[in-house]
């Protein structure tokens with residue numbers, strides 16, 4: 484869903500420079516090769532008084548969105564994730580809730596670990612995602628799967644707000660999901676719930692009894708104190724949010740976890756979000772497809788159908804799917820067609836990535852004659868050093884190889900720098916600065932060479948050596 488500045492200019496009958504100028508006015512640094520997304524195209528076009536229409540991709544054409552009309556929607560159970568600082572009792576709480584249900588529940592209550600389970604409270608079900616931790620939550624969000632309806636933020640009442648509590652709060656706020664605070668370990672002697680509440684007000688989390696809008700529930704995962712209360716509150720919040728889905732359609736869902744099982748091959752737990760999933764259905768999931776061979780619920784019982792908010796373990800996959808990936812049921816022909824489309828796309832993507840340049844193999848690629856220019860992005864801690872570095876590097880310009888500094892600025896290496904590097908096949912040089920977390924992750928994904936230096940001379944030496952083919956690979 485993107486277009487290069489060059490192509491956009493051509494389509495619009497403008498010069499690339501005109502487009503780049505408009506982009507800069509919008510605060511986006513762009514080169515002529517830069518890919519820009521549809522939303523940006525729309526804005527730029529509107530500045531020129533032009534209306535644009537999105538081309539529908541082949542995949543979208545095949546998978547026409549089914550509109551779930553109001554009449555088709557039926558209530559579904561809330562999907563809950565537990566988050567909080569390490570050792571504050573996330574696992575214990577999940578275990579306690581599950582046991583409580585097993586004890587009260589139906590016969591043969593041995594639960595299986597499939598990554599999620601359901602409990603029944605006063606005749607209503609709640610689905611718990613059984614992999615506590617922010618990584619899972621964020622991985623799913625990163626893939627666009629806003630699966631969680633509600634978060635239980637666990638804070639140990641004896642320990643209070645800790646770094647991962649804050650991290651969890653940030654994730655919750657970024658995802659804009661409702662949450663309740665479970666003040667855990669209330670059975671202990673040295674607890675101070677008031678202090679925890681006070682600490683949380685610093686993050687704009689204010690308990691209802693202090694005039695805020697956050698529910699705080701004292702619990703003990705150890706003794707079971709407050710657990711029922713917690714579950715009832717969860718249901719209350721779910722009711723307020725009126726969670727509904729259409730069960731009468733082909734299923735859609737998200738993978739919670741996947742693994743290769745010795746006996747059963749690729750297995751994955753899918754949480755159904757819409758529709759009803761049946762054995763024998765065909766599923767697409769990333770570049771995988773599946774003919775659902777068996778479905779098992781969290782109690783290890785075979786089921787033939789899975790409804791919205793229900794987790795099931797599925798066998799029959801072409802390969803192991805990854806957590807967070809979307810799953811969609813469709814007919815057999817479409818499943819295979821789309822899988823092929825996606826595989827081709829992935830191949831192209833890989834080829835693009837593999838052709839990315841790194842300083843280490845620059846000389847080799849240069850000899851293979853497909854690279855005659857070295858594009859650099861320079862980031863540094865102060866203007867003086869950025870300028871010094873840029874001009875020294877430009878002085879390395881040899882006849883055979885041209886050094887281009889396509890962007891230089893003061894500051895940490897950011898995601899935007901990596902995007903720019905990726906779009907222009909550039910190497911990033913950081914002087915006395917580091918990439919931020921997002922930039923680092925993105926650089927890894929995109930195979931962008933980010934080199935960090937504390938001595939200007941060393942940076943220059945490395946680039947020089949690379950140009951001469953003398954650079955030792957970094958280990």
Ligand code: GDP
Nearest residue numbers: 568569570571572573574575667668703704705
């Ligand atoms: P997690 O890292 O957040 O999943 O925390 P765990 O569930 O592994 O619990 C960490 C430690 O705290 C374990 O030793 C638990 O037994 C203990 N623990 C958890 N909940 C309670 C509780 O309510 N009361 C007491 N006294 N200990 C608890």
